[in-house]
Amino acid sequence: MPEGLIVKALSGYYYVKDNEASPGDKAIQCRARGLFRLKGKSPLVGDRVVYELTENGEGTVTELKPRTSELVRPQVANVNVAVLVFSVKEPDLSLNxxxxxxxxxxxxxxxxxxxxxxxxxxxxxxxxTREEVEQARALYTSIGYEVLETSSPQGLGADRLRERLAGEISVFSGQSGVGKSSLLNAMFADLDLLTSEISLRLGRGRHTTRHVELVDLGSGGYIADTPGFSQLDFLELGVDELPSCFREFAALADGCKFRGCTHLHEPQCKVREALERGEIAESRYKHYKAFYQEMKDKKRRY
Known part of the structure; x- marks a missing residue:
C-alpha cells in the first residue's frame, strides 16, 4: 500500500502527501481507521503513514509509522529542528x-x-550592539548550538538556512515582530502568500481557527509556522528536569557530589565550580536560577 506524510489535519480529515508525489500534486484527503481511537493514539500532522485509496478518490490511513518526536503544543510529530528566531534590533535581543x-x-x-x-x-x-551580538554568538556556539546571522533585505544567511533545512521537518519559533515571515520569504520567494495564509489559519489577530499545517519547501523539507512555543510557562516541565535542559550543566552534573544536584547551594557542585572559574556564562546561570524559582513558585500555586 502507498505511504505518505500527513501535512494537514482538519475536521476529522487527514491530508496525506504521497511519498511518490510531485511537488505540485495535491495531498489526498483521508479518514483514519477506528482502530486508532480504540488504541488511544490519533494521527498527527507530521506522521508518516500507510494509507489505502477508496473508490471516491479519497483515502483511509491504516498505519502510523514510528515517531521520532511528538510535540504537545503544537500537536505535530517527527519535527527534527526548531529554528529560534530572535532579532538583534526592534525588538532588542533578549538572552533571557x-x-x-x-x-x-x-x-x-x-x-x-x-x-x-x-x-x-x-x-x-x-x-x-555589534559587540553584544558577537558575544552572544560566541557564547551559544561554545555551548554547542548552531548560530546564524541573517538579514532579510540583504539576503544574508538565507541560502545557508535553506540548505540547512533541506530534508527536515522544522518549526520556526520566536516572539512577535522578529521577522520570521520576512526570513521565510527571503529563503523561499514562492511562500509569500503561504506565510500570510498560515498565520491567519493559526488564529492570530481576529481569526480563531487553529491548526498546524506543514508547508512543502520544495527541498525535501517541510516547515510548520506555528504558535506552539508562544506561552513559555514551564507547565509541561518538571523542576527536576530543568538542569538537564542547560547543555553545559548536563555535561558536568555527573561530577557533582550529590545525585540530583540543583546546582544552587549544594557543596562540591561542579556547575558552580565551573561558574567560579568563568567556564559557564554568568547570564546562563542567572537565567537558570530565575527559571528554577519561577517553576517552584508555579508548583506551589497549582
Whole structure:
C-alpha cells in the first residue's frame, strides 16, 4: 500500500502527501481507521503513514509509522529542528527569552538553530550592539548550538538556512515582530502568500481557527509556522528536569557530589565550580536560577 506524510489535519480529515508525489500534486484527503481511537493514539500532522485509496478518490490511513518526536503544543510529530528566531534590533535581543526557548526545545529533544535576524538594522557606529551580538554568538556556539546571522533585505544567511533545512521537518519559533515571515520569504520567494495564509489559519489577530499545517519547501523539507512555543510557562516541565535542559550543566552534573544536584547551594557542585572559574556564562546561570524559582513558585500555586 502507498505511504505518505500527513501535512494537514482538519475536521476529522487527514491530508496525506504521497511519498511518490510531485511537488505540485495535491495531498489526498483521508479518514483514519477506528482502530486508532480504540488504541488511544490519533494521527498527527507530521506522521508518516500507510494509507489505502477508496473508490471516491479519497483515502483511509491504516498505519502510523514510528515517531521520532511528538510535540504537545503544537500537536505535530517527527519535527527534527526548531529554528529560534530572535532579532538583534526592534525588538532588542533578549538572552533571557532565548534561554527560556532553549529550555523548552531541549526538553522536547529537538535540535535547535539560533537565528539572529535584522542584522541590517545595526548602525555602523553602534559598536555596543555589534559587540553584544558577537558575544552572544560566541557564547551559544561554545555551548554547542548552531548560530546564524541573517538579514532579510540583504539576503544574508538565507541560502545557508535553506540548505540547512533541506530534508527536515522544522518549526520556526520566536516572539512577535522578529521577522520570521520576512526570513521565510527571503529563503523561499514562492511562500509569500503561504506565510500570510498560515498565520491567519493559526488564529492570530481576529481569526480563531487553529491548526498546524506543514508547508512543502520544495527541498525535501517541510516547515510548520506555528504558535506552539508562544506561552513559555514551564507547565509541561518538571523542576527536576530543568538542569538537564542547560547543555553545559548536563555535561558536568555527573561530577557533582550529590545525585540530583540543583546546582544552587549544594557543596562540591561542579556547575558552580565551573561558574567560579568563568567556564559557564554568568547570564546562563542567572537565567537558570530565575527559571528554577519561577517553576517552584508555579508548583506551589497549582
Amino acid at each position: 527569552l532565548l534561554d527560556k526557548f532553549l529550555v523548552h526545545i531541549e526538553n522536547e529533544g529537538l535540535e535547535a538553530i539560533i537565528c539572529f535576524t535584522k542584522m541590517d538594522l545595526i548602525a555602523e557606529d553602534d559598536v555596543q
